Amino acid sequence: MASIFVETPSGPYLVECERGVLRRAGELIRALGPSTGVSILTSPRVWKRWGGPLRKRIAATHGNPAASVFLFPDGERAKTLATLEKVCRGLAASRLDRRGIVVAVGGGVVGDVAGFAAASYLRGVRLVHIPTTLVAQVDSAIGGKTGVNLPEGKNLVGAFFQPALVLVDPEVLCTLPARQYRSGIYEVIKYAVLGDRHLFEFLENRMEPVLRQDRAALDWVLPRCIGAKAQIVSRDERESGPREALNLGHTFGHGLESLTRYRRFLHGEAVGWGLIAAARLAVAIDWLPREEADRVEALVRQVGPLPALPRIPPARWIAAMRADKKARGGRLRFILPHQIGEVRAAENVPERSLTRVLAGLAAREGHGLSLGGKRRG
Numbered sequence: 001m002a003s004i005f006v007e008t009p010s011g012p013y014l015v016e017c018e019r020g021v022l023r024r025a026g027e028l029i030r031a032l033g034p035s036t037g038v039s040i041l042t043s044p045r046v047w048k049r050w051g052g053p054l055r056k057r058i059a060a061t062h063g064n065p066a067a068s069v070f071l072f073p074d075g076e077r078a079k080t081l082a083t084l085e086k087v088c089r090g091l092a093a094s095r096l097d098r099r100g101i102v103v104a105v106g107g108g109v110v111g112d113v114a115g116f117a118a119a120s121y122l123r124g125v126r127l128v129h130i131p132t133t134l135v136a137q138v139d140s141a142i143g144g145k146t147g148v149n150l151p152e153g154k155n156l157v158g159a160f161f162q163p164a165l166v167l168v169d170p171e172v173l174c175t176l177p178a179r180q181y182r183s184g185i186y187e188v189i190k191y192a193v194l195g196d197r198h199l200f201e202f203l204e205n206r207m208e209p210v211l212r213q214d215r216a217a218l219d220w221v222l223p224r225c226i227g228a229k230a231q232i233v234s235r236d237e238r239e240s241g242p243r244e245a246l247n248l249g250h251t252f253g254h255g256l257e258s259l260t261r262y263r264r265f266l267h268g269e270a271v272g273w274g275l276i277a278a279a280r281l282a283v284a285i286d287w288l289p290r291e292e293a294d295r296v297e298a299l300v301r302q303v304g305p306l307p308a309l310p311r312i313p314p315a316r317w318i319a320a321m322r323a324d325k326k327a328r329g330g331r332l333r334f335i336l337p338h339q340i341g342e343v344r345a346a347e348n349v350p351e352r353s354l355t356r357v358l359a360g361l362a363a364r365e366g367h368g369l370s371l372g373g374k375r376r377g
Helices: 021-030 044-062 081-093 108-123 133-138 170-174 180-195 198-210 213-237 243-248 250-259 267-284 290-302 315-321 351-365
Strands: 002-008 011-017 038-042 067-071 101-106 126-131 145-150 153-160 165-168 309-311 334-339 340-348 367-372
Touching: 002 213, 002 243, 011 021, 011 213, 021 044, 021 126, 021 133, 021 165, 038 044, 038 108, 044 067, 067 081, 067 267, 081 108, 081 145, 081 198, 081 213, 101 108, 108 126, 108 133, 108 145, 108 153, 126 133, 133 170, 133 180, 145 198, 153 250, 170 213, 180 198, 180 243, 180 267, 180 290, 180 334, 198 213, 198 290, 213 243, 243 250, 243 334, 250 267, 250 315, 250 334, 267 290, 267 334, 267 351, 290 334, 309 351, 315 351
Parallel strands: 011 165, 038 067, 038 101, 101 126, 126 165, 309 367
Antiparallel strands: 002 011, 145 153, 334 340
């Protein structure tokens, strides 16, 4: 479908987006240059489905008996410093040296942990991403953000570390559970709202084919989102300017994930709620016409029912968002839509407006359970 070039100060690389590209993974990794070994980092579930053939292809093209493999859980609760240590110790046990290559095979959690390990182990070894979820294919595998969570907040420890290669194969999405696949569509909607009105209109009119993974629809959407991410990252590697736009929906979403201890929402689902909250907040401060916000919310809801919000007191949600790494001096900073296809940063949002939006979400969308799990009388 497409070879998409990403050029950053840290170095250029290609995102190869093509059906069946996994069958060429060995030769494409070998084309990066000589290596002394390959270590595959992945989760047990992904390894069971894709690991054996991938390992054989890498071994066949590298002249090695086999690549070493280290498995770790792929849930958000496993994205910790403890997991990072285990992964790095696994790399040390496999005797990977500075001329070796780490291959991350999995979704966003695997990519974030493996990327941080590659950035940290021996102060940096080459990294290849093979994303197997829609969220990772259109977003997290591209751009060099790596990291793990702390109890105080999401992605608070990490590094910017660009991969040497990204291999995106739409065929692997057919094995995703339906909920995981739908979760990725919210990230696709994010790209439409922040900078691509044509993509937004396409999704409004063609959501059903996208949901059933229609080949033509998916082959149009994937390169478009990857190309948008590549353009933004090439202009702003370390989120000092234009890259902030990619945080649309994420300040709300990260707070929601943290408050629910990463147990209720998949990342994309939290972003879906974040997109609704961002659109409503933009209306509340007179940035976005209500009819545009209604279109954003309607598109999010076309994907399917989101997990219900717990009844979160606005003050708690706001406190969780203040812990987000995008806050500045404790002041919240939001990316909000100004119109469909354009977003802007807002730092001095009146807390009254924010509280009213969050209270409205909780009142209309909450399912009657508090965060502690007790039903209110």
